[in-house]
Amino acid sequence: MPGIASNFMHDRIQEGSVIAAKPPNGKFVLDVQKSIPAVLISNGVGITPMISMAKACALLNPTRPIWFLHGARDGKFHAFRDEMREISRQNHNLNVHFRYSRPTPENRGKYHSVGYVDAALIQELVRQEAEYFLCGSPSFMQSIMQGLKESGVPDSRVFFESFGKPMKSQSDKQTAIATGDERFAEIVFAKSGKTLTWQPSDGTILEFAEANDINPPFSCRVGVCGTCMCKIREGVVAYQEEPTATTDKGLVLICISQPGTAKLVLDI
Numbered sequence: 001m002p003g004i005a006s007n008f009m010h011d012r013i014q015e016g017s018v019i020a021a022k023p024p025n026g027k028f029v030l031d032v033q034k035s036i037p038a039v040l041i042s043n044g045v046g047i048t049p050m051i052s053m054a055k056a057c058a059l060l061n062p063t064r065p066i067w068f069l070h071g072a073r074d075g076k077f078h079a080f081r082d083e084m085r086e087i088s089r090q091n092h093n094l095n096v097h098f099r100y101s102r103p104t105p106e107n108r109g110k111y112h113s114v115g116y117v118d119a120a121l122i123q124e125l126v127r128q129e130a131e132y133f134l135c136g137s138p139s140f141m142q143s144i145m146q147g148l149k150e151s152g153v154p155d156s157r158v159f160f161e162s163f164g165k166p167m168k169s170q171s172d173k174q175t176a177i178a179t180g181d182e183r184f185a186e187i188v189f190a191k192s193g194k195t196l197t198w199q200p201s202d203g204t205i206l207e208f209a210e211a212n213d214i215n216p217p218f219s220c221r222v223g224v225c226g227t228c229m230c231k232i233r234e235g236v237v238a239y240q241e242e243p244t245a246t247t248d249k250g251l252v253l254i255c256i257s258q259p260g261t262a263k264l265v266l267d268i
């Protein structure tokens, strides 16, 4: 059944159950102590980290101006609406704006504007220097990032996290693939006792491992959660995109990487 984890939680976990969990990780972090205004922009379930950021700021640094901009199709697709309204009612520096693309008559009074959250709306609402935090679907974030760039916002002021798999063009794949002699690489999966020959059409190291009946742990498959992190004993990997999860020296994320040297020895 789809939703293995959520089905497990509903069927087997009750109040009082103890679950082993990893600590928070990643680079999508709001420094609540800063005074520069923060603009939290999301669509869909991208609202989830924004709620925590808005709550943390409202509690720990209530004088910091926050804009909370969220896009949803209509009220049925809008999580945390009443909770956010309540938090903003208690904090005058927290400005909330909900934009619905297809509001229904029952949604009247529950949203602020109609359309999609875009750079024009952001500019209209936020008329000062700020830091921008984005979480949403890849296409949503791409358009907002482009709009912010065109408005002159430096990249150093934009932080983002995607909850979907980024779309990769064929040329992206090709440039990430090792060239020349390294187009074929020997990967030693040390713990599994397998030595295999990888080539570009095999995809990421994680995909290659799975295709060969090696099943390392994974979750997001986009370099965010750190679940696929493993020790590298020899060689280097070539990342297809900048990892979001923090990796220590000697550790690599195999869900977004391919061999970067002719030989790779992994602790899998």
Ligand code: FES
Pocket (backbone or CB within 6 Å): 217, 218, 219, 220, 221, 222, 223, 224, 225, 226, 227, 228, 229, 245, 253, 254, 255, 256
């Ligand atoms: S599976 Fe999440 S970082 Fe690789």
